[in-house]
Amino acid sequence: MxxxxxxxxxxxxxxxxxxxxxxxxxxxxxxxxxxxxxxxxxxxxxxxxxxxxxxxxxLSDAHVHLMGNANTMVDFLQGPTGSLYGNTIAEAKRMLLRGFTTVRDMGGDTAPIKGLIDRGTFEGPRIFPSQAMISQTSGHADFSFVYDVPEEFGGKPARTEDIHFTRIADGVPRVLAAVREQLRQGASQIKLTLGGGAASMYDPLATLQYTPDEITAAVEAASDYGTYVATHVYTPAGISRAIDAGVRSIEHGHLADEATIRRIGETETWLSMQPFAEDDHHYPDPVRAGKNAEICHGTEQVYEWAKQYGVKTAWGTDLLLEPQSAARQSVMAARLSEFYSNVDALKMLTSGNAALFELAGERNTYRGGxxxxxxxxxxxxxxxxxxxxxxxxxxxxxxxxxxxxxxxxxxxxxxxx
CATH class of the missing domain: 2.30.40.10 (Urease, subunit C, domain 1)
Known part of the structure; x- marks a missing residue:
């Protein structure tokens, strides 16, 4: 051609x-x-x-949830498993037609879909899968009901664990097993949740999740496979704990202070940010809506500090559980112009994100180009x-x-x- x-x-x-x-x-x-x-x-x-x-x-997106983009919470909890994957495959093609030829998936069973796309069975972007988000009990990726008995005490895994969207793991041995499970299933990198979030039910934003020993164990297990750990976390305390343990990519970070952003730059850790606006997500619950507003209000300042301290910054969307909003991916990409020059934004959306993806080392199946x-x-x-x-x-x-x-x-x- x-x-x-x-x-x-x-x-x-x-x-x-x-x-x-x-x-x-x-x-x-x-x-x-x-x-x-x-x-x-x-x-x-x-x-x-x-x-x-x-x-x-x-274009590339460093923080997608292909399965989460394509399905609602009701779909996850009650829908047929085949529909979940069918919706995800359909969204993968829509994402490709929005110009996103490569994505890093940060939670969901996308390794099988990646294989089908790579073989040409279906159309979609190149995928760097994380497989299930790994979370502690009551952490950001705990989608069990409040009355469910934790598996640690003899209870059954939540539906989201059965479909490999999340994995609850408490204590070093279970964290090691969870990391190795995702690698066995085809993960390019590992996703841990280390703090509260807007979409989750049990965890205020300020919570610290996972002990230093648990995080270090995950980092060592990923490193043994030549790859890295990325962590959902917003706060200075959570980010510092992640960096101390050897985490290579901070996902979000919107509530960080200046000293923390400076440290991210000094340690050459990646900051995988999203230029959130409050209407990117819709939370009828006032508690979660309040958390969302707090996160969004930190965006501009964190970007300014990231530029000031030369932080390696990637771009992503983190749209989740609202299929009707999936097309906002393109709007959020254009929104980078509010924080960067247009050419710098385009670099981040292309070669910049790609540099982060390459941390997967030999887990990167696209090393041929x-x-x-x-x-x-x-x-x-x-x-x-x-x-x-x-x-x-x-x-x-x-x-x-x-x-x-x-x-x-x-x-x-x-x-x-």
């Missing part, structure tokens, strides 16, 4: 390359040329005239945009209209030229 006459943003540099031709062979980009690339339609070459449009790497860049040797994941996102990032908020061509793994998944 040759995509001709395009303005190339490579995901790394501020400057674009005008009047370029991009040659794709199989699943990879093999040339980005300022001179016309030779091609012959009789040899099966597909030629696409970009007519000067903006060509960029596929670079993700998030438009360059020789990279995976052929590209988007042709109508207009210039460097001048107006809001263009990516409406992919149906503005993304004219989407190519993933060398295959055209959308073409409205």
């Amino acid at each position: 040759i995509i001709r006459n395009v303005r190339v943003f490579d995901g790394i540099n501020d400057a674009t390359q005008d009047n370029a031709d991009v040659l794709i062979e199989g699943t990879h980009i093999v040339a980005v040329s300022s001179s016309p690339v030779a091609g012959d339609a009789s040899d099966g070459v597909i030629e696409i005239d970009g007519k000067g449009r903006f060509l960029m790497p596929g 670079k993700i998030g860049v438009l360059a020789e040797g990279a995976w052929a994941d590209v988007i042709l945009v109508e207009g210039d996102p460097i001048a107006d990032l809001s263009l990516i908020a409406d992919p149906d209209v503005n993304f004219k061509l989407i190519v993933k793994n060398g295959q055209v998944v959308k073409n409205t030229l």
Whole structure:
């Protein structure tokens, strides 16, 4: 495939390359040329005239819940298991058509879906699965009912554990088993919940979850497999406990103070943030709505400190349990322009997130090419945009209209030229 006459943003540099031709062979980009690339339609070459449009790497999301995006809490607790997976596969295709060619899934049984997508059975993004979110009893990922007896005392696992969305593990031996279970099931990295959250029922935001010994055990078990632990946590105390134990990625962090953000930068820990607005999630319960508001109010200040202290910052959405809101993913990506320059936002959405994904080491099954860049040797994941996102990032908020061509793994998944 040759995509001709395009303005190339490579995901790394501020400057674009005008009047370029991009040659794709199989699943990879093999040339980005300022001179016309030779091609012959009789040899099966597909030629696409970009007519000067903006060509960029596929977008990525560092914190999705594909299964959570596609299903409600009622679906999780009462729905047929087959419907859960069917809804997830359908959402994976919708996500790809929004231009997200790679995602890091932070809780849900997505390794089987990743396998089906990678084999070409279904369409969807590349997936870095975490498998089940690991939580303590009464922690952020405890979706059992308040009257349920914990498994530690002879009770049964909650429905969300049966479908591998969550795993409750208390004490070092069970945490080790839970981490190893997710790795056995195909996790690229491990997700622990170390503090309260807006979506959860039993844990105020200020709670500290998991002891240092439990967190360290999880980090060591993940490290033995060549990968890392990412942790849901908002507060300074929780973030400090995570860093002390060797956690590599802080998910959220919206309630951190300046000293904590400085320490994140000094330790070269990743901060995987989401530019939350209060209406991204809808909580009829006033307690959870209050927690959501508190989280959202910390966003702008944390971004400012992250820039000030050179923190490695990734971008994600964390939309969950509201399928009708899944398309806000694109709106939240465009919202990065409120905190960063447009070009820096585009870098974060492409090569920046990809650098975090690479921490998975040999658990990264996409090591055969670079993700998030438009360059020789990279995976052929590209988007042709109508207009210039460097001048107006809001263009990516409406992919149906503005993304004219989407190519993933060398295959055209959308073409409205």
